[in-house]
Amino acid sequence: MEPLGDWRRTHWSSEITPALDGTTVTVCGWVHRIRDLGRLVFIVLRDREGVVQITIPKDKVPEHTFEKAKKLIREDVIAVRGKVRFYEKAPNNVEIIANEIRILNKVSPPLPLDPAGDVDADLDTRLNARIIDLRRPQTFAIFRINHIVLQSIREFLTNEGFIEVNTPKIIATATEGGTALFPVSYFGRQAFLAQSPQLYKEELTAALEKVFEIGPVFRAEEHNTTRHLCELVMVDLECAFATADDVMNILERLIAHVFREVKSKCSKELKILNREDLEVPGTPFPRYTYTQVLELLREHGIEIPWGEDLPTPALRKLGEILKGPYFITEWPTESKPFYIKPKDEDPKVSESFDFMWGWLELASGGTRIHNKELLIKRLKEQGLNPKSFEYHLRVFDWGMPPHAGWGLGLARLLMVICNVRNIRECVLFPRDKSRLVP
RNA sequence: GCCCCGGUGGUGUAGCCCGGUUAGCAUGCGGGCCUGUCGAGCCCGCGACCCGGGUUCAAAUCCCGGCCGGGGCGCCA
Numbered sequence: 001m002e003p004l005g006d007w008r009r010t011h012w013s014s015e016i017t018p019a020l021d022g023t024t025v026t027v028c029g030w031v032h033r034i035r036d037l038g039r040l041v042f043i044v045l046r047d048r049e050g051v052v053q054i055t056i057p058k059d060k061v062p063e064h065t066f067e068k069a070k071k072l073i074r075e076d077v078i079a080v081r082g083k084v085r086f087y088e089k090a091p092n093n094v095e096i097i098a099n100e101i102r103i104l105n106k107v108s109p110p111l112p113l114d115p116a117g118d119v120d121a122d123l124d125t126r127l128n129a130r131i132i133d134l135r136r137p138q139t140f141a142i143f144r145i146n147h148i149v150l151q152s153i154r155e156f157l158t159n160e161g162f163i164e165v166n167t168p169k170i171i172a173t174a175t176e177g178g179t180a181l182f183p184v185s186y187f188g189r190q191a192f193l194a195q196s197p198q199l200y201k202e203e204l205t206a207a208l209e210k211v212f213e214i215g216p217v218f219r220a221e222e223h224n225t226t227r228h229l230c231e232l233v234m235v236d237l238e239c240a241f242a243t244a245d246d247v248m249n250i251l252e253r254l255i256a257h258v259f260r261e262v263k264s265k266c267s268k269e270l271k272i273l274n275r276e277d278l279e280v281p282g283t284p285f286p287r288y289t290y291t292q293v294l295e296l297l298r299e300h301g302i303e304i305p306w307g308e309d310l311p312t313p314a315l316r317k318l319g320e321i322l323k324g325p326y327f328i329t330e331w332p333t334e335s336k337p338f339y340i341k342p343k344d345e346d347p348k349v350s351e352s353f354d355f356m357w358g359w360l361e362l363a364s365g366g367t368r369i370h371n372k373e374l375l376i377k378r379l380k381e382q383g384l385n386p387k388s389f390e391y392h393l394r395v396f397d398w399g400m401p402p403h404a405g406w407g408l409g410l411a412r413l414l415m416v417i418c419n420v421r422n423i424r425e426c427v428l429f430p431r432d433k434s435r436l437v438p
Numbered sequence: 439g440c441c442c443c444g445g446u447g448g449u450g451u452a453g454c455c456c457g458g459u460u461a462g463c464a465u466g467c468g469g470g471c472c473u474g475u476c477g478a479g480c481c482c483g484c485g486a487c488c489c490g491g492g493u494u495c496a497a498a499u500c501c502c503g504g505c506c507g508g509g510g511c512g513c514c515a
Contacts, residue, residue: 033477035476035477037479110485112466118477122507122508178474187513195515221513222513228513309514339515
């Protein structure tokens, strides 16, 4: 092992082009491949942006450089200083003739998987060695796209007048009932990990009016599927003086914006993922009421009693019928959480929506109740105790505006964009019932 | 939690149905040859049957249990 010293990268591998012929450069990265021909050694050096060939001819480089090159194995960390050479026989017509190599760190073999991708590995093996897995272009592409998705969401919502906020993830009581919570010990007191920023973001509309949060939520459900995790990142939005229709409109324009940005900024990544067919969806997205969806399913032989949630096989059938993005609106009030507003003219139906992509639910939202008495009534109807919500409910005495919002699962959106089947592919270090490490 | 399928060198696999070979292949790692490779090539070597019990002269192979994994479903404001 040698120190980095005063060496700093002058170019990413992808920036080494024939136009730099004759220039001395310093590149840093990992030994991707070695082609040792005896007195001529080729090192393929890989960094985040790609690969570049380092050429070490015995009779043209210092003796110690040649000796070091001979000792390298795959994934050793090196820095190389040398002269760029335009050469037709080299990959991409360019290579670096190494003058000096610094071996910054050695690998301790065997590696748990092959970053060069010559040998396949199971998802489980890949997740157990996620850092190595992330060196594969296919894996990294997903998270580069994730970055652009996050960036474009922030850009769009900021332009729409929303303010990004952060709400507590350690909370005192069960916020909404429903999903199971992870208990934590908070200096001897019982606390929980937040399942949703729902109540906080609603309260914030009474001051900041238009807010969004991108953050983790925690759900202690023992589900075992390709679309559920116990820790997930939600994009949550809440908007004062607005209804479900208004926030659906924001959501569909946001989705189109995200797709547009990914398509224009991630063409390389989409190509790696075989997703060059990605299309920016046209707005507005189709809207179907819950009742219309039941009718549609009935036409395809699936009978679901009005009022019940849609089971997975029904969703899959729906995904065959409706391929792209769409909304399911006007869900039965009973099947939605207590804070969702029932329709004034027909309280059995709520001003709610799910945002779907094929069979996959990406987001849900609706108009919220801002009337305290109605909210208390709905709490009781859902079997919840209003006393547990007193800190939340008192805000409704302080001038709560009418408001609406939604929550969008970030990784599920990424699944759609990248066309991957398992949500674990779209989370760096996924947490599910059985996986707590790494 | 339920159902189905699976578990063989570090990784990915063949063999299992129909029990008996030195458990095959690829990749990797170690050694050797090689000055234009580009998933370099060639030669030599290293390294594996998830755990426990049962059946049998004999188990990677058949049976039972456990653990782990994959898929489906359930659960999922």
